[in-house]
Amino acid sequence: MPNQSSSTLPNDGALMTISEVAQRCDIATSALRFYEQRGLIFSTRTSGNQRRYHSSMVRRISVIKVAQSLGLSLEQIAAALATLPKQRTPTQEDWQRLSQLWHDDLQQRIEQMQRLRDNLGGCIGCGCLSLKRCQLMNPDDSAAGAGAGPRYLLD
Amino acid sequence: MPNQSSSTLPNDGALMTISEVAQRCDIATSALRFYEQRGLIFSTRTSGNQRRYHSSMVRRISVIKVAQSLGLSLEQIAAALATLPKQRTPTQEDWQRLSQLWHDDLQQRIEQMQRLRDNLGGCIGCGCLSLKRCQLMNPDDSAAGAGAGPRYLLD
């Protein structure tokens, strides 16, 4: 894909103002300042102290939004972003590596939800009065369960 | 299954104290009072004003916890619980109907997560600078997209 031109992205290489980035990423400027305060993003300043963003920040912010929609906290996201190279703009491979991390996490969460989906009726409707001991609510302790398949422990 | 006996459940038909319920459901007593305040659960009172719970409350609370793990807010859960019969203890069918509601919701959320999982690398790594226009982030507006399969809108 050759170089692209868009309405909210200024000429190649130019820095963006906070509201340009905000519009571009569909996020509030207050959220951008907040993210910066939390160390998730950064910017340079004009002589008059206004923020200016490198265009690569747009991707970074997009990634933050995807990660959030996966249910990650800003703290977790910040930790992941911290693994990106500080001194150069992240490459596609850098981003891929990051996404692989989340892919695995996501996979597990999907599996848990599928278990929940498939047993929701059985679990809610069954005589199982204590979810504390129900496999569905405790996917971690697989020790007790012998064999596969759903299992709702009755008292 | 015949009648059961457990350490935290008193004789059949007896009312439970708040800490018995708390232990049984693996939840804090403060949370139970909070739920009652929000109308999710209820109890009777002793002459001395202490709460006593009908054993069916245990299932109700378990359902609240499952629903929470599905990502529903207490408000949404309260709305669902409000559809249960007020004057009698909910039957298995009542609970089944409720779980069916959540099953469908869960199914959609799983599908969205799967899309996200399958395209995470592509989306994050691709030239798509604006998730605002990326199908992945906007599963709602399927209008623009013709045909199936992943789609990351490049600028």
Place this chain on the structure above:
DNA sequence: GCTTGACTTAAAGTTAACTTCAACTTTTAT
């Protein structure tokens, strides 16, 4: 060169879902 819109900061406010605290009152066990 001046007005207007965009920006800046720090601090306080917001919502969800609880927890903690303080000051009492009930129950239960001995």
Place this chain on the structure above:
DNA sequence: ATAAAAGTTGAAGTTAACTTTAAGTCAAGC
């Protein structure tokens, strides 16, 4: 009968993720 454990209430505190507000500063267009 009484001491300790358990329960009650209302109010304030907590965390996440922001938003809103106030009081001012910067940048851009005419």
